Amino acid sequence: MIRVSDGSEIRTVTLDRPKSRNALTQQDLNDLAEAVGNADQAVVYLHGEGTAFCAGADLDVVAGLEQESATAFAEHGQHVADTIERAESIVVAGIDGFARGGGVELALACDVRVATPDATFAEPGVGLGIFGAWGGTVRLPGIVGMGDALDLALSGRVVDADDALRMGLVSRIADDPRTVAEEIAQNTPDALSVVKNRVRDRSSADVQAEREAEAFGTLVAKHAENIAAQRD
Structure with missing residues (x-):
């Protein structure tokens, strides 16, 4: 089950199957993609209910798959991860407790990953x-x-x-990862979107530089009054 709670600046998306450590079925994947991809807020905060972030794919589902359907299930999960990565919103993963397999992979698609001191990570497949x-x-x-x-x-x-912080698997460690989402949400939404798109751009260096300069010019023109006010 995917639960959504909307605020003016942050959409909270909760993986809510705590008895199964928030393992995901195919329907859960569909609902997750919709919840993140359709957000109007500048920031989406993704976290798990209970003692886990996400255990990945529900093994009861995987155990019943044959080769062709297993391939389709993998492609389905890849599509959801791509939806998270390409979302207009900044997606912050708050990882508390258990993150395994597909749960790690969904977190990797997020823009910022914040772990609590109790978070653990593994690819046990x-x-x-x-x-x-x-x-x-x-x-x-x-x-x-x-x-x-x-x-x-x-x-x-x-x-x-x-260890996750040392290797770059997470961006920060915080007792309450949501505070990082709130910190990011205080910034200007269109600037957040531009920064995400520029950093994630995989074009050639020359094209990236050109797009960076053009985006900067656009934002300077749009926010000229705010910039000028900072000089006073």
């Missing part, structure tokens, strides 16, 4: 003869580097919040 296919082999190396990505994915070992 290899122990079951599978692996994280919601972008685990795609986003993980780009975020933590090839060495740590291979270590996590091949060993299935559990890392704590401090």
